[in-house]
Amino acid sequence: MHHKASLIRGHWIDNLIHIYSHLIPAADLVVQLSPTLKTKPDVSSFGVDFTDHMLTIEWSSTEGWKAPLIKPFGNLSLHPACSSLHYAIQVFEGLKVYRGDDNKLRLFRPMLNMNRMASSAKKACLPAFDQPEFLECIRRLVEIDQDWVPHSYNASLYIRPTFISTEQSLGVKKPCRALLYVIMCLAGTYFNTNAASLWADPKYIRAWKGGTGDCKMGGNYGCSLFALDEAVDNGCQQVLWLYGDDHQITEAGTMNVFLFWINEDGEEELATPPLDGIILPGVTRQSILDLTRNWGEFKVSERYLTMSQLCSALKQQRVKEMFGSGTACMICPIRHIAYNGQVRNLSNIYKEEI
Amino acid sequence: MHHKASLIRGHWIDNLIHIYSHLIPAADLVVQLSPTLKTKPDVSSFGVDFTDHMLTIEWSSTEGWKAPLIKPFGNLSLHPACSSLHYAIQVFEGLKVYRGDDNKLRLFRPMLNMNRMASSAKKACLPAFDQPEFLECIRRLVEIDQDWVPHSYNASLYIRPTFISTEQSLGVKKPCRALLYVIMCLAGTYFNTNAASLWADPKYIRAWKGGTGDCKMGGNYGCSLFALDEAVDNGCQQVLWLYGDDHQITEAGTMNVFLFWINEDGEEELATPPLDGIILPGVTRQSILDLTRNWGEFKVSERYLTMSQLCSALKQQRVKEMFGSGTACMICPIRHIAYNGQVRNLSNIYKEEI
Numbered sequence: 001m002h003h004k005a006s007l008i009r010g011h012w013i014d015n016l017i018h019i020y021s022h023l024i025p026a027a028d029l030v031v032q033l034s035p036t037l038k039t040k041p042d043v044s045s046f047g048v049d050f051t052d053h054m055l056t057i058e059w060s061s062t063e064g065w066k067a068p069l070i071k072p073f074g075n076l077s078l079h080p081a082c083s084s085l086h087y088a089i090q091v092f093e094g095l096k097v098y099r100g101d102d103n104k105l106r107l108f109r110p111m112l113n114m115n116r117m118a119s120s121a122k123k124a125c126l127p128a129f130d131q132p133e134f135l136e137c138i139r140r141l142v143e144i145d146q147d148w149v150p151h152s153y154n155a156s157l158y159i160r161p162t163f164i165s166t167e168q169s170l171g172v173k174k175p176c177r178a179l180l181y182v183i184m185c186l187a188g189t190y191f192n193t194n195a196a197s198l199w200a201d202p203k204y205i206r207a208w209k210g211g212t213g214d215c216k217m218g219g220n221y222g223c224s225l226f227a228l229d230e231a232v233d234n235g236c237q238q239v240l241w242l243y244g245d246d247h248q249i250t251e252a253g254t255m256n257v258f259l260f261w262i263n264e265d266g267e268e269e270l271a272t273p274p275l276d277g278i279i280l281p282g283v284t285r286q287s288i289l290d291l292t293r294n295w296g297e298f299k300v301s302e303r304y305l306t307m308s309q310l311c312s313a314l315k316q317q318r319v320k321e322m323f324g325s326g327t328a329c330m331i332c333p334i335r336h337i338a339y340n341g342q343v344r345n346l347s348n349i350y351k352e353e354i
Numbered sequence: 355m356h357h358k359a360s361l362i363r364g365h366w367i368d369n370l371i372h373i374y375s376h377l378i379p380a381a382d383l384v385v386q387l388s389p390t391l392k393t394k395p396d397v398s399s400f401g402v403d404f405t406d407h408m409l410t411i412e413w414s415s416t417e418g419w420k421a422p423l424i425k426p427f428g429n430l431s432l433h434p435a436c437s438s439l440h441y442a443i444q445v446f447e448g449l450k451v452y453r454g455d456d457n458k459l460r461l462f463r464p465m466l467n468m469n470r471m472a473s474s475a476k477k478a479c480l481p482a483f484d485q486p487e488f489l490e491c492i493r494r495l496v497e498i499d500q501d502w503v504p505h506s507y508n509a510s511l512y513i514r515p516t517f518i519s520t521e522q523s524l525g526v527k528k529p530c531r532a533l534l535y536v537i538m539c540l541a542g543t544y545f546n547t548n549a550a551s552l553w554a555d556p557k558y559i560r561a562w563k564g565g566t567g568d569c570k571m572g573g574n575y576g577c578s579l580f581a582l583d584e585a586v587d588n589g590c591q592q593v594l595w596l597y598g599d600d601h602q603i604t605e606a607g608t609m610n611v612f613l614f615w616i617n618e619d620g621e622e623e624l625a626t627p628p629l630d631g632i633i634l635p636g637v638t639r640q641s642i643l644d645l646t647r648n649w650g651e652f653k654v655s656e657r658y659l660t661m662s663q664l665c666s667a668l669k670q671q672r673v674k675e676m677f678g679s680g681t682a683c684m685i686c687p688i689r690h691i692a693y694n695g696q697v698r699n700l701s702n703i704y705k706e707e708i
Binding site for chain 1: 399400401402404408427428429430431432433434435438439440441442443444446476477478479512514516518522523524525526527528535537539556557558559562563564565566571572573574575576577579580582583586607608682
């Protein structure tokens with residue numbers, strides 16, 4: 001693989017300069033290359049095999065941002081009182097770099113991730129950062145570990161920007177110290193199945209108006225894990241999160257959710273819940289909306305969908321497809337939904353394909 | 355101070371054996387004493403000065419609990435993908451050890467903290483632990499760092515048990531590795547004032563039915579920080595968290611909240627919101643309820659309280675006291691509440707005392 005690296009380096013840089021010509025170079029970046037490189041596994045599931053290097057950038061309220069550092073992948077040394085570990089002052093992002101048939105590497109709409117990370121950071125009282133400059137540092141990290149990007153249509157390299165408080169005191173407060181870091185891992189398939197079964201129990205609420213459900217804050221995930229555990233105990237892969245007395249459909253596990261159906265008015269419609277504060281503004285979600293609106297083949301709506309609407313549509317065979325979307329899972333068909341003591345089977349709809 | 359240590363050690367052990375005689379000793383505990391001890395500061399605010407030692411206990415799904423270890427206080431070495439930093443799979447507790455006039459050291463109702471930590475851990479999909487055995491390890495840690503317990507009526511030593519996932523992969527899932535650790539710090543006054551001003555804005559919701567507001571999970575705090583920031587920007591110390599269309603009073607910052615008033619029926623009543631799933635079951639809260647019920651001097655209620663009830667009572671001069679309660683702040687009078695564009699002044703009620 002190594003001999004290809006230098007060949008594609010030119011293409012890679014051409015490609016990125018084309019996309020990011022507006023960037024200020026992260027001029028202060030310090031690079032410490034690892035003396036040894038890990039063996040790359042042939043097959044990998046999602047999120048377990050990390051690359052050789054990582055990016056770290058420290059911040060403090062007194063000194064501002066320090067020089068970005070790319071260094072060998074390794075453990076973080078954290079004060080045991082650091083408030084990311086006590087009060088979940090932590091946000092993250094997820095984006096992927098793909099290797100094309102032309103061997104060029106491409107990041108998928110990374111500025112959307114940078115923007116969302118900045119919003120999440122603001123909500124977590126973490127400091128602002130220069131988004132293009134941070135992205136340039138990520139680009140350098142990808143460039144250094146470029147051999148990790150799989151030569152495969154089904155796999156990619158997942159980039160995980162992470163932003164944590166490193167405040168070393170136990171009062172609940174806005175942090176005076178923080179660490180922005182980036183790790184990268186192989187991204188095989190997220191689920192061990194090609195279609196997900198969902199557990200929809202209205203007693204569990206993922207997010208609520210006046211909260212942080214529209215941000216990628218760690219707390220949204222930790223606080224929802226017990227519902228996922230119950231879903232798994234009941235033979236499902238993910239939770240279908242409901243909201244309100246009318247059991248609105250909001251998200252499916254860590255995915256946005258889409259329903260392609262004949263709606264109540266007899267129209268062919270691709271529908272997903274609107275960004276009303278409890279829905280994560282997914283990059284894949286946005287891309288699906290952009291793409292399908294551009295196709296102009298059917299109605300595309302951001303609208304509320306309730307379980308009773310879905311159940312009626314299933315009964316009347318008006319459901320064409322239902323799927324989750326997210327960077328990690330990409331597009332994931334939904335096979336079953338367990339709700340109100342019954343399992344609604346969707347797999348007969350598209351049994352040919354999955 | 356050091357020469358007193360050996361004198362009081364006997365008292366201390368007597369005292370604890372009296373309280374915890376039902377405990378199994380944590381027989382496997384390994385103690386590595388620090389070769390040097392820090393200088394103890396004369397004055398300390400809350401949560402910034404940590405003692406010389408810490409307790410760590412590692413867990414994995416394959417090997418179970420390892421031997422508890424008391425070692426010199428120092429940084430944790432954590433994998434950068436560890437899911438406590440990404441998905442806030444983390445819970446904590448807070449309890450205090452006090453030095454009495456008799457020089458004996460006493461933990462305040464520690465089994466209530468052990469029980470609550472076990473509940474929080476269950477909600478975070480962290481493993482079960484032997485509560486008395488864990489408490490015995492904490493007792494040993496306190497014993498080793500006993501000179502840190504202030505000789506003061508106004509200060510104490512704060513104990514922070516912390517339980518984090520150390521799962522090293524990025525899929526959102528129940529952790530296979532975890533770390534239970536305990537650090538201790540000096541606990542001076544939590545607020546820089548002897549009465550708190552609160553910011554009550556119904557657009558911010560701390561917790562909701564079907565969520566984790568009744569657990570000490572990190573996410574509850576990180577996800578509420580932006581409201582605290584707005585409170586501070588508006589000259590308040592804490593948020594008064596409201597809930598529902600009727601603006602129910604729920605908690606005040608990191609405290610439970612109590613209203614001592616003449617209620618709508620003309621009764622003298624000490625009231626605090628009920629444990630309905632969105633309220634943290636505070637140890638201080640429970641102790642206040644136990645104590646005042648035992649006094650039998652006035653009605654003691656766990657009941658809903660709305661902002662309109664409070665505002666009417668303030669107008670009609672039926673409010674006798676309002677205060678927050680919590681382990682860190684203990685009892686904190688409430689001086690002002692900013693709500694609906696108006697500042698409601700409570701300080702005239704008890705201006706003599708504060």
